[in-house]
Amino acid sequence: MNNLFKGKVVIVTGASSGIGEAISREFARNGSKVVLAARSEEKLSQIVNEIKADKCDATFIKTDVSIESDCKRLIEKTVEKYGGINILINNAGVSMRASFLDVDLKVLHRLMDVNFWGTVYCTKYALPYLVERKGSLVGVSSVAGFHGLPGRTGYSASKFAMHGFLETIRIENLKKGLHVMIIAPGFTSTEIRKHALTENGLEQGESPRDERKLMSPGYVAKWVLKGIRKKKRNKLLTWDGRLTALFQRIVPEFVDRVYYHEMSKEPKSPIK
Numbered sequence: 001m002n003n004l005f006k007g008k009v010v011i012v013t014g015a016s017s018g019i020g021e022a023i024s025r026e027f028a029r030n031g032s033k034v035v036l037a038a039r040s041e042e043k044l045s046q047i048v049n050e051i052k053a054d055k056c057d058a059t060f061i062k063t064d065v066s067i068e069s070d071c072k073r074l075i076e077k078t079v080e081k082y083g084g085i086n087i088l089i090n091n092a093g094v095s096m097r098a099s100f101l102d103v104d105l106k107v108l109h110r111l112m113d114v115n116f117w118g119t120v121y122c123t124k125y126a127l128p129y130l131v132e133r134k135g136s137l138v139g140v141s142s143v144a145g146f147h148g149l150p151g152r153t154g155y156s157a158s159k160f161a162m163h164g165f166l167e168t169i170r171i172e173n174l175k176k177g178l179h180v181m182i183i184a185p186g187f188t189s190t191e192i193r194k195h196a197l198t199e200n201g202l203e204q205g206e207s208p209r210d211e212r213k214l215m216s217p218g219y220v221a222k223w224v225l226k227g228i229r230k231k232k233r234n235k236l237l238t239w240d241g242r243l244t245a246l247f248q249r250i251v252p253e254f255v256d257r258v259y260y261h262e263m264s265k266e267p268k269s270p271i272k
Contacts, residue, residue: 004229006031008135009082011074013065013122014092016043019140019185022217023089023224028056030225035078037063038092065092065118066110075125085129087228090119090162091140098199099270100153107197108154115158120165127169134177136228139166140220141184143241147248147255150263150271170233179231185220186238199270 010027014020016038028034028051036044036058044060051058059081063074078085094114096107119139130137144152145159163182170180195203220237227235236242248255264271 003031005225008032008086009035009078009084010087010089011035011037011078011085011122011126012089012091013037013063013074013118014140015060016040016047019217019220020089020091021047022221023091024058025051026218026221026225027087028054028058032057032087033082034058035074035082036060037065037074039064065122066113068117068121071118071121072125074122075129079129084133085126086133086135087138088122088126088130088135089138089140089224090122092118093140093158095152095196096154096198097151097196097270099151102199102270103153104200107199107201108157110197110201111154111158112161115155116161116165119162123165123169127173131173131176131178134179136179136181137166137169138181138183138224138228139163140224141182143184143186143236143238143244145182145184146236146241146245147252147259150260151269179228181227181232181235183220183224183227183232183235184237184241185223186215186241 005027010032012020012024012027012034015024015036020038024034024036024047034051034057036048037060038044039062041062044062048058048060061074061077063070065071075085092114094111096111098107123137139162141159141162144156145163148156166180166182170178197203215237223235223237236245244255260271263269
């Protein structure tokens, strides 16, 4: 057990699979009281039962983060059960894969509703409790929030928006002891690419990448806890991401070409 997280109340959105599930399990193993939030009640129930079987404390609240009232209820129910909130992990997210020329704008609306507004809604109602306990507010992002990714206009836009929002929250609460962290994993082996939306809003159904070679959710989860422990500001988990953040300020045209080349190599790439 890590005493820093023992007894802390943690909310994790997008907790029914992938990175969110791994983060939830990692906090539970470290003695936290974990509230899992996602749309799939069946998956959440199964995960919580498994966590409880290991004598850890967890509960779930069915939540669609794109709905403000759901997010408000998530916070209220958590405070009602545990008396406050120490850590909020804004992890819920959806991706896309289509050129902007072809994409239906409803796809971009969907990504903003989940990735950006989901973060805004949950943060709005959790913030007073996080400030009260000098807690941590975390956004799980991507290199797409530091530099635009071709074929992912809505995804990049939503992550850039998340960054601007969280950075402003950090500054506004500079003297209140609130910790705000943006963490950007590399490509991680999750279901997000299978569920990524195509130009007409349908899920693409298969990943364009070799999932066996990607970062594991468990690895990301450990870095989330480590980042909170060390009060990190921004944490990019890959050298590719760090170099992107650096080079975009020095040679942005070069970064543009690198990402164009990389994304155009994907199977059935929308980038020609």
